[in-house]
Amino acid sequence: xxxxxxxxxxxxxxxxxxxxxxxxxxxxxxxxxxxxxxxxxxxxxxxxxxxxxxxxxxxxxxxxxxxxxxxxxxxxxxxxxxxxxxxxxxxxxxxxxxxxxxxxxxxxxxxxxxxxxxxxxxxxxxxxxxxxxxxxxxxxxxxxxxxxxxxxxxxxxxxxxxxxxxxxxxxxxxxxxxxxxxxxxxxxxxxxxxxxxxxxxxxxxxxxxxxxxxxxxxxxxxxxxxxxxxxxxxxxxxxxxxxxxxxxxxxxxxxxxxxxxxxxxxxxxxxxxxxxxxxxxxxxxxxxxxxxxxxxxxxxxxxxxxxxxxxxxxxxxxxxxxxxxxxxxxxxxxxxxxxxxxxxx
Numbered sequence: 001x002x003x004x005x006x007x008x009x010x011x012x013x014x015x016x017x018x019x020x021x022x023x024x025x026x027x028x029x030x031x032x033x034x035x036x037x038x039x040x041x042x043x044x045x046x047x048x049x050x051x052x053x054x055x056x057x058x059x060x061x062x063x064x065x066x067x068x069x070x071x072x073x074x075x076x077x078x079x080x081x082x083x084x085x086x087x088x089x090x091x092x093x094x095x096x097x098x099x100x101x102x103x104x105x106x107x108x109x110x111x112x113x114x115x116x117x118x119x120x121x122x123x124x125x126x127x128x129x130x131x132x133x134x135x136x137x138x139x140x141x142x143x144x145x146x147x148x149x150x151x152x153x154x155x156x157x158x159x160x161x162x163x164x165x166x167x168x169x170x171x172x173x174x175x176x177x178x179x180x181x182x183x184x185x186x187x188x189x190x191x192x193x194x195x196x197x198x199x200x201x202x203x204x205x206x207x208x209x210x211x212x213x214x215x216x217x218x219x220x221x222x223x224x225x226x227x228x229x230x231x232x233x234x235x236x237x238x239x240x241x242x243x244x245x246x247x248x249x250x251x252x253x254x255x256x257x258x259x260x261x262x263x264x265x266x267x268x269x270x271x272x273x274x275x276x277x278x279x280x281x282x283x284x285x286x287x288x289x290x291x292x293x294x295x296x297x298x299x300x301x302x303x304x305x306x307x308x309x310x311x312x313x314x315x316x317x318x319x320x321x322x323x324x325x326x327x328x329x330x331x332x333x334x335x336x337x338x339x340x341x342x343x344x345x
């Protein structure tokens with residue numbers, strides 16, 4: 001047994017001299033070995049990091065592209081539904097033949113601008129009206145079945161057994177105007193993100209609407225109190241019950257669409273809604289007619305992530321400090337939208 005223990009101890013001393021020799025030193029890596037290892041690690045890791053960053057950038061670009069395409073389609077669907085109720089679409093080239101056979105071309109939209117009939121934000125002052133039309137707007141639960149009852153007693157959806165439907169729907173005439181708003185001047189605006197001190201903010205499409213009010217059988221307009229909370233936006237002018245409280249001009253007729261279009265004194269109160277942002281180009285084709293709108297929308301997908309991203313559009317060119325996008329990241333859609341009526345050509 002003692003012989004076995006001696007052999008085991010001798011084996012341990014030989015296999016682990018550092019444990020029993022106080023002069024034994026553990027050797028590490030030399031500087032050359034460390035340098036070589038670092039270079040090898042750099043050679044291996046750098047391409048991997050580049051690949052990962054590339055995948056992340058690609059994913060970000062594709063996500064921006066997909067979101068932009070979805071927003072364009074949603075905007076066109078919304079505009080299409082709007083135009084489907086159009087009674088008259090203003091066009092940039094309205095051609096009419098006089099009794100003498102002369103063809104006269106009128107830019108109806110410019111005529112509206114020159115007459116200050118269209119709403120605008122005011123700052124900046126150079127927004128571009130693109131699509132302007134008259135439509136019939138549905139107003140639900142606005143006409144009481146019992147003529148002795150006022151609209152403020154109309155039950156609104158959802159109907160119940162205790163509050164059944166007691167009013168009919170009606171239509172009012174509305175002027176709808178889609179504008180391409182120029183870039184914001186406020187770099188901190190939510191519509192200018194991401195922003196850069198030396199780059200303009202993106203443009204966006206806004207929608208204005210001016211509607212007629214609800215009239216009584218004698219031709220006067222209901223008051224806000226008579227209409228109630230749900231319908232008060234269709235009330236008459238508090239100082240003149242023969243006029244609506246909106247910028248709609250009661251003297252307007254579709255038979256003469258360039259006259260008495262709106263009440264200029266109230267044009268600033270027009271309802272405005274932002275439809276879509278990051279839009280460098282929005283236009284109505286010159287071949288559009290008074291009941292057929294041919295629209296084109298182009299978006300800048302990369303502007304969502306990069307303030308220097310640019311989409312060359314028509315006469316617009318990117319400056320040397322901007323990054324021109326490839327076509328897939330400047331998605332463009334064109335549609336033809338037909339109105340409700342054949343009042344126009």
